[in-house]
Amino acid sequence: MRSLNPAFKLIGLLAVTFLLAARHDPLLSLSAFVISLIAMLVSRVRLKAMLLLFLPVFLAAAGMFFTGYRFAAGNSMPVRAEILHIGSSAVWNGLTLSSRVLAYAGLGLLFALTTDRIELIRSFQKQLHVPAIFAYGLLAAWGIFPHMALEYRRTRAAFRARGIHVFPMSPSLLNPLLVKSVRWSEELAIAMESKGFDGRTTRSEFAPVLVRTSDWVFLAVCCLGLPAAVFFL
Amino acid sequence: MSIRFEQLQFSYFKDGHDVIPGLTAEFHASNITVLTGVSGCGKSTLLYLAAGAYPHNAGILRSGKVTVDGIAPAELLPPERCRLAGMMFQNPELQFCMDTVKNELVFCLENIRTTPSEMEPRLNAALQFCGIAHLKNRTLLSLSGGERQKVMLACLVALQPKWLLLDEPFANIDDRSASEIAEKLGQLHQEKGVGILAVDHRLDNWVNVASTVRIMEKGRLLPETLSPKNLDFHHLEERGIIVPGGSYGVHRCSGIAQNKVLELRGLTLRHGTTQILRGITASFYRGRAYAIVGQSGCGKSSLFGALLGMYRYGGQALLDGKDLKKLRRKELGHIGFVTQNPQDQFVGGTVLEEILSSLHGKAGAAETAEKILKSIHLWRYRELSPYLLSQGQQRKLGVATLMAYDCRVLICDEPTYAQDRNSTLAIMDTLCRQVKDHHAALIFSTHDRQLALDFADEIWELEGGRLHAVTQSGL
Numbered sequence: 001m002r003s004l005n006p007a008f009k010l011i012g013l014l015a016v017t018f019l020l021a022a023r024h025d026p027l028l029s030l031s032a033f034v035i036s037l038i039a040m041l042v043s044r045v046r047l048k049a050m051l052l053l054f055l056p057v058f059l060a061a062a063g064m065f066f067t068g069y070r071f072a073a074g075n076s077m078p079v080r081a082e083i084l085h086i087g088s089s090a091v092w093n094g095l096t097l098s099s100r101v102l103a104y105a106g107l108g109l110l111f112a113l114t115t116d117r118i119e120l121i122r123s124f125q126k127q128l129h130v131p132a133i134f135a136y137g138l139l140a141a142w143g144i145f146p147h148m149a150l151e152y153r154r155t156r157a158a159f160r161a162r163g164i165h166v167f168p169m170s171p172s173l174l175n176p177l178l179v180k181s182v183r184w185s186e187e188l189a190i191a192m193e194s195k196g197f198d199g200r201t202t203r204s205e206f207a208p209v210l211v212r213t214s215d216w217v218f219l220a221v222c223c224l225g226l227p228a229a230v231f232f233l
Numbered sequence: 234m235s236i237r238f239e240q241l242q243f244s245y246f247k248d249g250h251d252v253i254p255g256l257t258a259e260f261h262a263s264n265i266t267v268l269t270g271v272s273g274c275g276k277s278t279l280l281y282l283a284a285g286a287y288p289h290n291a292g293i294l295r296s297g298k299v300t301v302d303g304i305a306p307a308e309l310l311p312p313e314r315c316r317l318a319g320m321m322f323q324n325p326e327l328q329f330c331m332d333t334v335k336n337e338l339v340f341c342l343e344n345i346r347t348t349p350s351e352m353e354p355r356l357n358a359a360l361q362f363c364g365i366a367h368l369k370n371r372t373l374l375s376l377s378g379g380e381r382q383k384v385m386l387a388c389l390v391a392l393q394p395k396w397l398l399l400d401e402p403f404a405n406i407d408d409r410s411a412s413e414i415a416e417k418l419g420q421l422h423q424e425k426g427v428g429i430l431a432v433d434h435r436l437d438n439w440v441n442v443a444s445t446v447r448i449m450e451k452g453r454l455l456p457e458t459l460s461p462k463n464l465d466f467h468h469l470e471e472r473g474i475i476v477p478g479g480s481y482g483v484h485r486c487s488g489i490a491q492n493k494v495l496e497l498r499g500l501t502l503r504h505g506t507t508q509i510l511r512g513i514t515a516s517f518y519r520g521r522a523y524a525i526v527g528q529s530g531c532g533k534s535s536l537f538g539a540l541l542g543m544y545r546y547g548g549q550a551l552l553d554g555k556d557l558k559k560l561r562r563k564e565l566g567h568i569g570f571v572t573q574n575p576q577d578q579f580v581g582g583t584v585l586e587e588i589l590s591s592l593h594g595k596a597g598a599a600e601t602a603e604k605i606l607k608s609i610h611l612w613r614y615r616e617l618s619p620y621l622l623s624q625g626q627q628r629k630l631g632v633a634t635l636m637a638y639d640c641r642v643l644i645c646d647e648p649t650y651a652q653d654r655n656s657t658l659a660i661m662d663t664l665c666r667q668v669k670d671h672h673a674a675l676i677f678s679t680h681d682r683q684l685a686l687d688f689a690d691e692i693w694e695l696e697g698g699r700l701h702a703v704t705q706s707g708l
Binding site for chain 1: 281284286290291310311312314315316319320322324326327328329330331332336339340341342343344345346347348349352373374388392538541542543562563564565566568569570572576577578579580582590591593618620
């Protein structure tokens with residue numbers, strides 16, 4: 001998965017999620033989930049990172065299962081003993097919902113864990129013709145995120161030091177953050193410009209992101225093969 | 234080969250006053266010139282104009298002309314402009330947009346349309362020159378301030394500009410990195426003939442490298458050309474400039490030493506896997522001033538951050554015998570904080586609120602606030618947001634909020650950071666008054682050893698995660 005062209009990978013996986021959205025088949029969703037797990041393992045994603053990320057996903061899936069199970073069509077609101085028996089339609093309903101959570105999380109993480117963001121931006125520019133100013137702006141903004149977290153802690157500490165109580169994420173805490181991020185973006189823009197970045201003129205490419213046959217095959221399978229298979233089988 | 238300013242008149246706002254009211258000057262590429270002057274004198278503005286960043290990004294050029302080697306930089310597109318003049322900024326955290334050192338250098342070279350086969354050797358040579366070849370594949374986030382500034386220098390070396398414009402390049406980095414970078418700059422100038430124009434309010438790091446020092450005052454360039462080897466200290470002091478190794482000529486602020494107010498017992502702190510503080514034990518008494526010195530990155534800000542409640546720490550910090558972690562919010566207000574960047578401590582929407590919030594609705598709060606604001610000449614800005622004040626005014630406001638406090642301990646992280654001599658004296662005077670009149674204990678960190686010598690009763694050095702007392706003569 002790592003060697004696939006990032007833009008092609010994104011489009012292909014998006015096509016699969018649309019396909020899943022249109023079908024309410026737990027077997028299909030579950031197999032999408034299992035395939036993404038296998039793909040991640042084959043692409044040597046660290047097992048620990050995977051387990052940590054999937055923990056909340058499994059919780060959400062379990063929650064969705066019981067929601068679907070308990071509130072299957074035809075069930076009434078007040079809890080009665082007889083509705084908690086295992087009815088196949090209720091189980092099916094629960095499975096449909098929870099398998100969708102798993103499938104979407106699986107596909108999303110498959111993309112996130114096997115894609116380098118710099119490569120993604122380069123491929124957006126090359127294959128999808130996203131303007132450079134937008135692509136590199138995104139990268140620069142990404143670099144600011146760690147500052148935001150630190151700045152938030154700083155502001156909260158400032159309030160604490162004055163003996164003032166504030167709720168987390170309250171406007172008085174976010175205001176300074178907003179002011180500062182505007183200032184940061186200005187500074188960053190000037191710094192990028194002073195390194196010769198323009199956004200309008202053409203740039204040379206150190207390692208152009210290529211499209212190989214395997215990328216086309218992947219795209220064809222995701223966008224045409226899978227829908228056809230699901231439709232005919 | 235020179236940078237020329239002709240009849241330059243520049244303002245940041247349409248109806249604002251001129252930051253530079255008609256300046257004519259020429260700087261030759263054969264010199265390393267350092268422009269100095271008090272904060273707000275227009276020296277950085279001049280540099281941004283030479284780099285072509287202004288008026289493109291901010292401000293209005295009312296009249297006059299800027300040329301670098303005969304070319305107007307503002308009329309060039311960025312890829313050409315950066316070959317003419319490269320710029321280095323004070324904040325090493327906000328200069329990069331890629332993830333790793335190599336990618337950042339590639340980004341620079343792609344901008345100037347270097348052919349791909351040339352890139353690898355060129356970026357390797359630049360890294361080698363700056364002595365950071367080992368950092369090539371590191372992420373920029375994992376680098377220290379000094380290392381990042383070296384990466385920035387490597388970017389400039391790779392871009393091969395004819396001029397280097399430096400805006401307080403040493404402001405945020407440790408002394409060792411600063412002297413290493415200064416040495417590289419000298420080498421670039423001598424070997425490759427790169428013209429260098431730098432702006433700095435401190436001259437310490439330039440003494441061995443620069444060939445001329447010029448002083449700016451209120452947007453004007455003073456006619457005299459100084460040689461950094463034999464600076465006239467008295468003359469510089471008169472102009473409000475901090476003199477390398479020069480005394481502030483003031484007496485210590487010590488009041489009458491009283492009871493112990495803050496005690497640290499085996500304080501430890503780690504960021505990730507790095508142990509920053511390894512058991513700090515110290516006692517601080519009311520009515521005394523303590524300076525904490527040490528290299529950048531030795532953990533001064535982390536220590537203060539821990540006391541401020543930003544980081545979790547091991548061990549105990551006791552305020553009047555009570556554990557800081559168990560104190561109620563009201564009692565925490567007995568410690569006054571001044572942060573390195575004044576913007577980090579603002580809590581109010583307006584300048585007036587900023588002062589009022591320290592008074593906690595005490596009787597006569599409005600009158601007290603008015604008195605304080607008038608004394609620092611900010612009363613007419615009372616309805617403005619504190620973020621709209623100038624840097625110097627923000628610092629004044631930050632320190633003034635402490636006057637409204639009834640605090641027992643004042644903890645100040647580099648309170649005079651990026652201030653000129655006069656503001657430094659004014660700030661220290663305010664802090665000392667708290668020590669004398671309210672018998673507070675003042676603990677301040679500084680990288681200006683002279684400031685520590687002149688104002689502190691005791692000097693502590695933070696080194697290797699431990700705090701130890703230094704005798705006055707030991708510095």
